[in-house]
Amino acid sequence: MEDIEKPFETKELTISMGPQHPATHGVLRLVLNLQGENVTKCTPYVGYLHRGIEKLGENRTYFSALPLSDRLDYISSMNNNVGYVNAVEKLFGIEAPERAKFIRTMVAEMGRISSHIIWLGTHVLDIGATTPFLYAFREREVIMDLFEMLCGARLTVSYPRVGGVRNDISQEFLDRLYEFVLDFPSKMDDYETLVTENRVWKDRTVGIGVISAEEAINWGLTGGMLRGSGVDYDVRKYAPYDAYDKVEFDIPVGKKGDCYDRYLVRMGEMRQANRIIKQCIEQLPAGPVMADAPKFTLPPKDLVLKDMEHLIHQFILITKGPTVQEGEVYMGTEVPKGELGFYFVSDGTGKPYRMRVRAPSYVHASVLPRLCEGGLIADVIANIGTIDIVLGECDR
Template identity: 90%
Template sequence: MDNTEKPFETRELTISMGPQHPATHGVLRLVLNLDGETVVKCTPYVGYLHRGIEKLGENRTYFSALPLTDRLDYISSMNNNVGYVNAVEKLFGIEAPDRAKFIRTIVAEMGRISSHIIWLGTHVLDIGATTPFLYAFRERETIMDLFEMLCGARLTVSYPRVGGVRNDVSQEFVDKLYEFVLDFPSKIDDYETLVTENRIWKERTVGIGVISAEEAINWGLTGGTLRGSGVNYDVRKHAPYDAYDRVEFDVPLGKNCDCYDRYLVRIEEMRQANRIIKQCVEKLPAGPVMADAPKFTLPPKDLVLKDMEHLIQQFVLITKGPTVPEGEIYVGTEVPKGELGFYFVSDGTGRPYRMRVRAPSFVHASVLPRLCEGGFIADVIANIGTIDIVLGECDR
């Protein structure tokens, strides 16, 4: 027959994945050109969650822009707050007291654990393992309860403040936290039992999404995504802030630059975060939790209600904002996703002239075409999971 000798006709297929798709971790849209199962071209579209946080920040005082940072990476808002207040404090030239620094380190590492737990749960869920997701959310619930005990909010916390933290920690909180810290390593063992040596998991992640160390740096990757490629870059070690220079922790590094190594790195980061919290709780110094800098920090609320001078101070700081030295500053902090940087240009008034947010998710999303092109369509899901993006931060 003539038909059999005719070559089988194929054509390139274009599909749009997202913006509403459970595996894109938010409103990310990928346009994929497919040749059979192989991805020929991948074009990400972002911006669906753009709220103009940089523009809004320029029109608010340094104090009132803090809640905006909660909405960047909304599953680890503590870390964004810590990054923001560190940048503003450096610009103001003030320093938080020791106790506040330790508390901020504790809450930042709690945020890191809760973010990594969500990453683990959703990443393995995308690839087909349902059980770890349920275990992961069990521990996240404990951390959320602790946050609620600490400041009344679970998700958008705004707990760290310029010059310190909002309120001191209670003994009850410290006890509950310590209980969690002692218990948590066994929980990580549980996840590892389910996932690490799982054959399906390894088939789906080993050798997938490989990016070499030089290339990863060239793409501007940071955080666990970069360290999975074996580059030793951690802002907590390179430019320590808060109490990170007074605690011991290791920076885990990957070897094979693939999804599986990035998984191992983040699992180990959870253990190290737990170690940091433990040390901080044990070393927690006594003292105030707010810097003594009346020109730059808001006065305590009880004094505002009783005392005229503090009322005036509060009024001036809230309406006009503090008088800030002119200059520009970039401060990066290590958030669960990577390096979150704040770049401020100050013109001497109470509002930033320019507030720039260097969002790790934005940079990580840009590397998706590099990871996906040439691979199978099923690996696109693994790659989206492994770069650990949150679109609220990506789009700002």
């Protein structure tokens, strides 16, 4: 009997979680030091998906580096493209026409919904709920089909281009998107019925991975991670780009900064994204979709095939790249994960001298030890889900 009275002693155990592990959402490796069920130390190892995108970008023209941005966060490539082209346009000093801006805002919000849907599905699946995952992918499929209709690609879209978008949108596309937009709030209600007040869900997420507002800012967190702690920082409001200053939307913020608040924030963001898309469709102005800046934008393809001058022009722009003023520009945009920034240093040639990608997933992965240490091993899974990282973007 006396043996039972004594506290149970455990040896410290070190386990390697990942890089091949279904709950790490890609190739994230965590080395966990455990004392029984408690995590005493957590060390993330990233870089398994490092492809040298920054180095590649420095050796390509501004036009041909665009598809690289697709491969950053491959489940919301539309948003990365929008971020990339906005930064390049700022460097070039050109502006996209109004219609292109609205289209870009619209497709970026579609990308946001599709990314958040994946986050929702996988996050709840990790914690043990299978049903929302299946429903979530049903809605994502609609968006993927719409992307395919728009530009022929489902994942790596490269639809926004420097100076505008690749092609105009059709009425059929708008009709189908509007149908989706009207329908989507009821789908959101379905997810929320399944998850929000679910006892198991709340037990696993309320009070887990708490981070205060000051600390979150100091860590450099952005997106849902920061807003879950109650800071309303959103690039779309603080430094509006595209058509975000012309549409109305709210910024959902949390209070406590735990996994549950971040869940509520992202659910709110999906509803807001839906609202933005609806406004974009209703307010969509007529006009061209490509800026009239022949020195910096590729000529239309039909003219290239007919006309010698345009062919030469296209040839020069593709091989040499545009002539850009010397200087440097940083531009941040709000992607589903947080603030995606591009920093370009131009040396006056057609290729960026330095292309830096400020990836939100990278910053969010760095906060994992802070969230996991001192918690239970089961909460590590909840924390990986809540930081919402994509390793393609984290490792670049």
